């Protein structure tokens with residue numbers, strides 16, 4: 001059976017031990033990349049399209065993924081879709097379609113990443129606009 005004094009000692013010790021521990025780490029805040037174009041965009045056939053994603057945290061990075069979750073390639077003369085950007089001070093990335101085609105429809109995701117496994121996503125659905133409206 002515990003005497004009052006040993007209980008008091010044990011409480012005092014556990015308070016001392018708790019006080020010696022580093023403060024609990026704040027929960028890792030979620031990242032919220034922003035797609036400037038909203039959650040769905042209709043792109044006319046064979047038109048160029050730029051979609052813009054950025055994240056407010058300057059030390060993070062953003063990257064566009066295609067509907068199969070593969071990262072978009074960098075620009076090349078033959079790429080029909082590619083990414084441009086990833087600047088450091090306002091991390092951002094453009095998703096660019098040279099000539100938008102029906103098979104490129106789908107959900108494109110902007111992934112923001114920081115060190116220590118911090119990650120956030122935003123997505124936009126791109127749909128094909130079949131009418132031959134003039135390109136914007």
Ligand SMILES: *[C@@H]1O[C@H](CO)[C@@H](O)[C@H](O)[C@H]1NC(C)=O
Pocket residue numbers: 036037041049050051052
């Ligand atoms: C998406 O937003 C960016 C930045 O505001 C703009 O430059 C671009 O034209 C927009 N794209 C489309 C397809 O509306």
